[in-house]
Amino acid sequence: MDRKAAEKRIKELHNLLNQYNYEYHVLDNPSVPDAEYDRLMNELIEIEQRFPDLVVPESPSQRVGGEALSAFEKVEHESPMLSLANAFSEEDLRDFDRRVRQAIGEDYAYVCELKIDGLAVSLRYEDGLFVLGATRGDGTVGENITANLKTIRSIPLRLNEEVTFEVRGEAFMPRKSFEQLNKLREEKGEMLFANPRNAAAGSLRQLDPRIAASRHLDIFLYGIGNTRNLAVATHSESLELLSRLGLKVNKEWKKCRNIDEVIAYIESWTEKRPSLPYDIDGIVVKVDSLEQQEQLSRTAKSPRWAIAYKFPAEEVVTQLTDIELSVGRTGVVTPTAKLIPVQVAGTTVQRASLHNEDLIREKDIMIGDWVVVKKAGDIIPEVVHVLTERRTGEETVFHMPKHCPECGSDLVRLEGEVALRCINPKCPAQMRESLIHFVSRNAMNIEGLGEKVIGQLFLHGLIKDAADIYFLKKEELLKLERMGEKSVNNLLEAIEKSKSNSMEKLLFGLGIRHVGERAAKILSEHYGTLDDLMKATDEELQLIPEIGEKMSDAIVTYFGSEEVKQLIDELKAAGVNMTYRGPRPSSQTDVESIFAGKTIVLTGKLEKLTRGEAKEKIEMLGGNVTGSVSKKTDLVIAGEDAGSKLAKAQELGIDIWDEEEFLEQLEH
Structure with missing residues (x-):
């Protein structure tokens, strides 16, 4: 077989194997026996071994898992993967429905879907090719698990159309696969997985994709990260689009005209739940209209247009x-x-x-x-x-103590609260817990400064608050248990690195009541510096979307404390950054006029910015970043190795900038 014949046969085998794979793993209706599929796969592998330069990432042969990774890379989602608020009763569901009606009126519908008990993931497709898969992570940043997700045969490596988008789903382990896995582990004398959900999560976070490939995982896709450039007006239409593209959607979803139909659907699946070949832990209820979803908006943590009903405990x-x-x-x-x-x-x-x-x-x-x-x-x-x-x-x-079990101070019950509190600001337990939060991954992210090390530092009197961390000396750390020279050097390097964190990391790390990660980001974007935030009044803070009365009161009270002001001064003296380093809304109309209202596509590899950073800068200046080039595109920003999108832009006569020109325009 010469190269030309090999190229032709490989294309034929791709089409056949993709079709048979779709019939077996998505439609559950195979048209050929397993032996025929295996024969064609072996033929493909044999040809690819003879012509290795013809192997492409979307080849069906690339699902078996490659070399083990040393670590997972971080991945920023194109739009946040929010968690859902929970409902545990009919009353909770009717309260949700009442809030929806108050916001958008009486003309609406819901879509109900089975809540798969697995691991939330995001799949990114570019021009129809699967290029990236990630865990949910903290909702904004996840981990790159592309190699593991490729081993799930119900995930198409190529879609039926050349679509560019990010799609969300739930990867899971079917009950049959879970039973087989635990049986095998039992035979080997290994610890058993507690449930299919843990087994699925553990499989997808293996650094060796071959382990994930052996676990026989599956997936259901349930949403699109950004539907702006897709011809869909409702969630139900987006589910139908996903199916047409060749993605596996759970077929048990149902459109309901009102909350009574929703409750009937839930009652039905509460009874039928044990008959499924996979685990579900509830029902997800979503407002169907995408326009109404936009109108309902979201809180800092979850959308107001959806709720997850959880089955009885x-x-x-x-x-x-x-x-x-x-x-x-x-x-x-x-x-x-x-x-x-x-x-x-x-x-x-x-x-x-x-x-x-x-x-x-x-x-x-x-x-x-x-x-x-x-x-x-x-x-x-x-x-x-x-x-x-x-x-x-x-x-x-049992009697609750009158004194703090850690510091011996009197415990008090504040007005309107049922909890007993230790109000001693020097209480070792509070200081330890605050510091553990301060150094945690989503706050200042100081690797090597975990709970045990902080305990030792307290015990030896080396730290009492967050500022003390930045004045630790090498000779002091070397005296601690299990702290050798390499560990100490790494820790001091991590401490030094954390000084340059953007303001929102510090703000979240300070542990102000009611101020979570998202609120810290919103406040940092709005004020730009910690000094400006510290001057803010209750009234000013409540003008910011998503900042309510409780949060504003907590912020003003916190920064009004003399002890806090002293702590901030000490952190400044240590060189800790107090400024937001992300993009902020610009008031310069001449800059805004360049991007405002324009549809822009980013393609290829940028050297000085990540795609996420470039996208944020454009959107902050009023531009709209999309994933595919069309006649509606105003501008394409092309980095190195720009491919089909650049060619299409040239064909359509669309303006094209390189990264240097883009950066120059940002500075004007």
Whole structure:
């Protein structure tokens, strides 16, 4: 076979194998026996081995998993992968429906979908080719698991059309695959996976794709990251589009005209749930119209146009052997039940939340009681009630202490709160927990400064607040247990690196009540510097979308503290950056006029900016970044190795800039 014949046959085999794969893994209706598929795959592999330069990333032969990775790269999602608010009862669902009606009126519909119990992932396609797959991560940044996702045979490596977009889905392990995996692990004497969800997540986070390939995972796709350039007006139309493109969509979704139909759908699947070959933990309810979704908007954490109904929790009986106390970074003293280990909702539970003293009294909980514990999905286990009929008389009443278990200070109950608090700002427990939060990955991200090291630093009196971290000396750290020269050098390097973090990382790390990651980013974008934020009033803060009364009050109170002002001054003296380093809305109309209202496509590799950074800068200046070139495109910014998009732009006569010209225009 010569090269020309090989090229032709490879194309034929791609088409045949993709078709047979789609029939088997998506339609569940194979037209040929497995032996025929295997024969064609072997033929393809044989030809590719003879002509290795003809192997392309979308070849069906590339699903088996390549070389192991040393680490996962970070990936920024084109639009945030938000988590959903939860509903646990019919009342919660009707409250959600009432809020929808109040916002958009009476003319609307819902789409209900099974909530697959797996791992949320994002797939990026460019011109119809699967180029990138990532975990949800924190919703903004995930991990690149492309090689592992390619091993899932229901994910097409090439779509039926040359579409460029980001699609979201849930990767999962079917029950049959889970049973086979645990049986194999048991035979090998290995620890068993607690449930299919954990097994799926563990499989997709393996650095060796061959392990993921052996686990027989599957996926359902349920949404598109940005539908702006697609001819769809509703969520139901987007599901139909995904199916037409060759992506696997769960067929059990249903369009409902009102909340009564939604509740009937949920009741039906509550009964039918055990008959499915995969796990579901609830039903997702979404407003169908994309325009109405936009109108309803979202909170800092979740969209207002969707809600996840969670199935009733699983309950088990076990014995409560003790009650432990912990002090959080806000000073709240929380009691936790210690239990005889028991399996519930697919995991081993040894502790359960008791929340506060009032709940312990209300439920008449005593140490030594036999109790009913419930857990649903990721919800923290809790004690439902006590089996008082099983009491022997040896149980003991639990009393909350009057003094902090860490520092001995008086505990207080603030007006309007049920929790007991330690209000000593020097309480070691609060300081430790605050510092653990400050150095965490989503805050200042100081690698090597974990819980144990912080404990040691406290014990030796080397740190008392966040600023002290930046004045640590090498000779002090070398005296700590298990801290050799290499570890200390790496830690000091990580501390130094964290000084240059953008303002939102510092703001989140300070641990202000009610200020999460997204709020920290919004505030940083708005004010630009910590000094300007510290001057803000309650009224000014509440003018910012997504900043409510509780949050504004907490911010003003926090920065009004003399201790906090002193801490900020110490951090400044240490050289910690206090400025937002991302793109901010510009007031320069001459700059805005270059990009405002224009449709722009980024293609190829940029040297000085990531695509995400370039996209943010354009959108901040009023431009609209899309993934595909069309007659509506105003401008293409082309980096190195720009391919078909650049060629199409040239063919259509669209303006084309290189990165240098783009950067020059940004500076004008």
